[in-house]
Amino acid sequence: MNWRLSALDRITLISNSDAHSPGKLGREANAFACALEYKEIARVIKEKDPTGLLFTVEFFPEEGKYHYDGHRMCNVLYTPEESKQHKNICPVCNRQLTVGVMHRVEELADRPVGFVPKKAIPTIHLIPLEEIIAEALEQGPNTKGVQQEYMRMVEQGGSEFAILIDLPSEEIKKIATPRVYEGIMLVRQGKLKIVPGYDGVYGRISIFPKEGEAEKPVASDTQMKLF
Ligand SMILES: [Zn+2]
Known part of the structure; x- marks a missing residue:
């Protein structure tokens, strides 16, 4: 969404995860192809060099x-446009709505939804493999079944990033159950069902379409065509 603000074009956007727990490391990341030393990394970021900084990995x-x-x-959950129509007033309690990030983006943006600046470093949005397996198995991410499947796949696939990003689909097929395979492909294509977060409620993403529900691509975003 930062791409919609031309004022940010001169800035190199990078994505870093915080380290509240080891399992969350790398949930956001930057893929460098340069020498992994301070000076070179600094140069690549400073110059926004697309041969050195290949892409960033982010949450949705x-x-x-x-x-x-x-x-x-x-x-009440509104898009920025809907709240504008309601003058930012809640139709239930008549008080001011809690305005979110997209609302502010809409105010500042000087470009349409989906705009990609010429020199932008691509970004991909991922869902952790644990969560894909959990939804496929219909179990919590911290259950033994999910953890065992996760460890088995990472061992065979090399790493979580290899499985989510790099490996060709035929290779994934060899190490994943059919439903997990399907889930990984849906995430790669950005074909997810997303209910955005609002007023302190986390957004919810589901990967597998429920019965009677049409699959629809992520509305507001641009999954890069890396795959
Ligand atoms: Zn209200």
Whole structure:
């Protein structure tokens, strides 16, 4: 969404994960192809060199707790456009809506949705492999079944990033169950069902379409064509 602000064009956008727990390391990341030493990394970032900084890996921004606008207690979830139509007032309690990130982006943006600047470093949005397996197995991410499957796949595939990003689909097929394979492909294609976060409620992403529900691509974003 930063690409919609021309004022940010001169800045190199990078994505870093914080380290609250080891399992979350690398959930956001930068893929460098340069020599992995301070000076060279600094140069690549400074110059926005696309041969040195290949892409960034990020969450889906919709997962954030304040992506859209609304009122949690009143069960009102609005796009920035809808809240504008309602003059930022909640139709249930008549108080000011809690305005989210996209609302501010809309105010600042001087480019349309989906705009990609010429010199932008590509970004890909990922869902952790654990969560893909968990949804495929219909179990919690911390359950033994999911953890065992995760460890088995990472051992065979080389790493989580290899499985999510690099390996060709035929290789994934060899190490994944059919449903997990399907899940990984849906994430790669950005074909997910997303309910954006609002007013302190985390966004929800589901990978597998529920019965009677049409698959639809991520509405507001641009999954890079890396795959
Ligand atoms: Zn309300």
